[in-house]
Amino acid sequence: MNASDTRLWRLMQPAVTLVLVVVSIGVPLWLVVVTAGKSRGEALNPDLSLPSEWHLLDNLRQVWTDGEVLSASLGSLLVVVPAVLGVLLFGSMAAWILARRATRLNAVLYALAISGIVLPPAVVTVVLLLRQLGLAGTAVGMIGVYMGIYMSTVIFFVTGFVRTIPSSLEEAAQMDGAGPMKVFWLVVLPLLRPVLATATILVCLYVWNDVFYAFFVIGGRVDTLPLNLFRVASAGLYLNNWHLIFAYVVLMSLPLIAVFAIAQRKIISGITSGAVK
Known part of the structure; x- marks a missing residue:
């Protein structure tokens, strides 16, 4: 690897690291949050799309009471x-x-x-x-x-x-x-x-x-x-x-x-x- 390739790789390292972090951490975290905010019908097939209407607080409240979280x-x-x-x-x-x-x-x-x-x-x-x-x-x-x-x-x-x-x-x-x-x-x-x-x-x-x-x-x-x-x-x-x-x-x-x-x-x-x- 010559000097120009080394400099190019050093410039690309932050971008590559950011992409890896987004793929490995950001995507699963996004899937969890958006699915938790959907209604039952929208969440039957979990995906990365946003809910048509957010129900996150209602779902959390129902889980807290019915799921015996405390x-x-x-x-x-x-x-x-x-x-x-x-x-x-x-x-x-x-x-x-x-x-x-x-x-x-x-x-x-x-x-x-x-x-x-x-x-x-x-x-x-x-x-x-x-x-x-x-x-x-x-x-x-x-x-x-x-x-x-x-x-x-x-x-x-x-x-x-x-x-x-x-x-x-x-x-x-x-x-x-x-x-x-x-x-x-x-x-x-x-x-x-x-x-x-x-x-x-x-x-x-x-x-x-x-x-x-x-x-x-x-x-x-x-x-x-x-x-x-x-x-x-x-x-x-x-x-x-x-x-x-x-x-x-x-x-x-x-x-x-x-x-x-x-x-x-x-x-x-x-x-x-x-x-x-």
Whole structure:
């Protein structure tokens, strides 16, 4: 590639990136919004056309009342909040030890810890284990599953970030008489806020939208938003009512969209600081 071709490609890169973003994100988002704003007849065959008359607020109101969105939201929070807090706490502790103690054993443990990013969990084995422990169909069992699944993600990000923190800060606290737990809580943990913010958002995205593992583990005994959407979409009330199904998707996505829009800078800074360095 000669110099002119290189300059041309550099000029075309923003346009190509914009087209890819519009195709991969903009088109599905547009389909969801316009379908949620249509009447039942117009939404029978979802497409990208605008509705002849917007019914978005009416559809959202009907979904909120008939779809039991409030109770399902509370069920999702019951699972998401403890799972996210638990995986951040234990994952950051493990990452701190793995980053600071450079031994062959810890290198092996780190490789095993992050292998969960690419190796999917065996659902059948997980369900059978939870039955043996008496946790099948419970929120506690679901929280433990989520913590086990996404522990690798937290360890991966936090370990790289800890390595960028000067160890002299911890040594100074130890010289003042602080023990390991006090050093972690008072020195290390406050410095991990950027990468923990990134991990929080990523894990929340995964757990909030999960239906696969929740379906097999809790089986509808705890009503989360994705499971509730699956239930109401299969019921006679929502059968072929695509405008209501897509309106439910809009309601379910609003909290995550707001969180992502507010914290997108922290996501980028956390990834570059933790994963790249």
